[in-house]
Amino acid sequence: MLLSQPKSNAGKIKPILFLVLLALVAFAGAYTYQRLQHDFETLDGTAYLWQDLEGKWVVVNYFAPWCAPCLREMPELVTFNHSLPDDTRLFAINYDLKTKPELKAMAEKFDIDLPVIISSPETKLPMQKPPYLPATFILGPDGKIKDTIMGEITATHLRQRLAELKGADE
Structure with missing residues (x-):
């Protein structure tokens, strides 16, 4: 009987980490854009x-x-x-x-x-x-x-x- 190796979660974590990073970058960009928008x-x-x-x-x-x-x-x-x-x-x-x-x-x-x-x-x-x-x-x-x-x-x-x-x- 062969013992199965535990599946690695590393493959799942990378896309989630990427999505979180992407969301943070989008939020920072939107925040910066709003701060730069002014009439005077x-x-x-x-x-x-x-x-x-x-x-x-x-x-x-x-x-x-x-x-x-x-x-x-x-x-x-x-x-x-x-x-x-x-x-x-x-x-x-x-x-x-x-x-x-x-x-x-x-x-x-x-x-x-x-x-x-x-x-x-x-x-x-x-x-x-x-x-x-x-x-x-x-x-x-x-x-x-x-x-x-x-x-x-x-x-x-x-x-x-x-x-x-x-x-x-x-």
Whole structure:
């Protein structure tokens, strides 16, 4: 009588191991792809999708260091940013393309204490670049532009205009 050799499970383990490895690679690829998908990024490294901001009022201010009215209104925007209503977000964006280190240095130099969008060819905004500065855009909870303010603005004027737009939107 011949004794039969125990069957090896090694032949079964290899395909299972391959499938687990394949699933891990697919998951890692999908996760990385999702992390790279964004409409814009701020100096602090936060990536945003416009669709994630739906339901909020969003104020976007274009500025530049060579624009004297922009620099005069920046403290007003910082003040406004420190007292934002819960349903409102404020972002600043430099008119000219700058690298992240250049933008950080500029934000420090001019005490820009609010989220600054890194302007790059990949940055997606729901408005066209304005013809002159300063320019402030107010987007409603539906993501559509509700107002464009060309020229210098104060925190008080911005609060009043937002209140008017919110009242008209109800």
